[in-house]
Every structure is written in structure tokens, then in C-alpha cells.
Amino acid sequence: MTAVLSIEMTNQDPDSLKELASIARLITYARQSAKNLNAEFPVWCLDLALGAVLQEMYANGLQMPLFEEGTDRANMAVAH
Numbered sequence: 340m341t342a343v344l345s346i347e348m349t350n351q352d353p354d355s356l357k358e359l360a361s362i363a364r365l366i367t368y369a370r371q372s373a374k375n376l377n378a379e380f381p382v383w384c385l386d387l388a389l390g391a392v393l394q395e396m397y398a399n400g401l402q403m404p405l406f407e408e409g410t411d412r413a414n415m416a417v418a419h
Contacts, residue, residue: 356399363392 370385393401 352399356396356401359392359396359399363389363396366392 366385366389370382370389373381373385
């Protein structure tokens, strides 16, 4: 997981975006752990949770994708 978040370029409170980024990292870690255990339903739920957090970050001014890896699935969750 590689973060490409530039807090300085956003229009919102940097602390809020940092908190949301921390939540996104926690969800991503939990999702990867569930995926390693072949727990399909928790992976699906965590995909939805990650999508919701990313959507909140984009709504608060984040312009670039948060993660290079796993972005396809997260963006798909945000789109729906």
C-alpha cells in the first residue's frame, strides 16, 4: 500500500483528511487480512467501508487516488 495523499493541496482541514486516511489504512489492513483468510463476506463489507471512506475524502477535497494498489475495487465501491 503506497499513499499518494498530499494534504497541503486540499481545501479542507488537514487533520480531518489525516484521520480519514488513517481509517482507510485500517480498513485496508483488515480487508487484506480477511482476504488472506478467504473470508469473502468480510472482504465485501470492508470494500464497501473503504469505498465510503474514500468517498468522504473526495467530498472533502481529496483530488488524487489514495492508494495505488487496490484502487480499482475501492473506486468501484465509491461509484456505486
